[in-house]
Amino acid sequence: MMIDVRHVHHQDAAKGFDTAALRRNYLVERLFEPGKVLLTYSHVERFVIGGATPASVPLKLESDKATIGSPNFLDRRELGVFNIGGAGTVSVDGVAHPLGHRDALYVPMGTREVVFASDDPDAPARFYLLSTPAHARYETKVVRIAEAKRMPLGDTATANKRTIYQMIHPDVVTSCQLVMGMTQLDEGNVWNTMPCHVHDRRSEVYLYFDLPADARVIHLMGEPDETRHVVVADGQAVISPPWSIHSGCGTRAYTFIWGMGGDNIDYTDMDMVPMGELK
């Protein structure tokens, strides 16, 4: 299996990146292709960012000698799985977990086999994967979107009315360092995470979806006083290094999955950026 590898840059180096270099280093363009598991290994937080789109044949999560090194992918890692497509099943060491649209699954360290399947190849499941290194084995747990911890946020006056669903979160699931959830914008609202923030102690990945083919999200990254933008289409992810803001404005409403790893699992531990400091 081929894994696309991304390296780490100092913010002063990233400052000089043109559009192509920003995209090559921070945008994960290919995640969901029928019949494939596509993985990107980032040296930021040692995230593995992936998509599994099983068609008629189930797909197995394979390890990789050069990056993961262990015989099984999850020997020293934990994994979050979010289904953003049709109904499907994730089998964890032979135990099948059916996941509907927007349901999530936490898969612990020490799992030997993960297999992805779609109920209907004509309406395939699209499993978004985010994995971080782990030190302990906790319980496998399904988190249905209906069971998520909901946080309404924002306002139509500022075009950022949205609902945050905390799913792989200390109040819902025990994990080592992975914290994940979903944010859905209300119709007519376009801004996420503005006012924006940084958290040097954690890195983050955003996966944007629920966007029609002709819609885009203008994702903002960079240090608060040195911002850059990356234009993102449906089913693409952006890596946010520890020094970067992560915010976005869509050409219409959308949904995204945020996922973090790092030094703490405190969702509320953010350093808010005063508007006057943004450049």
Ligand SMILES: O=C[C@H](O)[C@@H](O)CC(=O)C(=O)O
């Ligand atoms: O550190 C937390 C993350 O950046 C996101 O959860 C923010 C977010 O979903 C939002 O404001 O819409």
Ligand SMILES: [Zn+2]
């Ligand atoms: Zn954040």
